Amino acid sequence: MRRIFAEWPVSIPRTGLIVTTFGEQIQFVSYMLSGDLILIERKTPDALGSRRVIISFDSIIALKILDAIEMARFTAMGFQGVA
Structure with missing residues (x-):
């Protein structure tokens, strides 16, 4: 998952x-x-007012x-197509 974020086109x-x-x-x-780790920014805050979250790549499943x-x-x- 880290590679996808690191090499995002x-x-x-x-x-x-x-x-x-x-x-x-x-x-x-x-x-x-x-x-x-990845620091992500939300467009709008969550219920507690947080706009940014730091999370480990191990905690991301999708x-x-x-x-x-x-x-x-x-x-x-x-990604590549399959026949």
């Missing part, structure tokens, strides 16, 4: 939704990396892309 908006091992879904509009993007653009992230 400019052709795909740096926004999405992270699903954690805690069962949380955290929508983000920006992020920064530091070793095994990444949801919310923008309507054609599948071919994901080849820039290393």
Whole structure:
């Protein structure tokens, strides 16, 4: 998962939704990396007023892309089609 964030292509908006091992879904509009951690920024604060979350990559189980993007653009992230 870290590689996807570290090599995120400019052709795909740096926004999405992270699903954690805690069962949380955290929508983000920006992020920064530091070793095994990711700092994500929310567009709006959560119920406690937090706009930023630092989480380890071990706690991320899925990444949801919310923008309507054609599948071919994901080849820039290393994905490839299968016949």
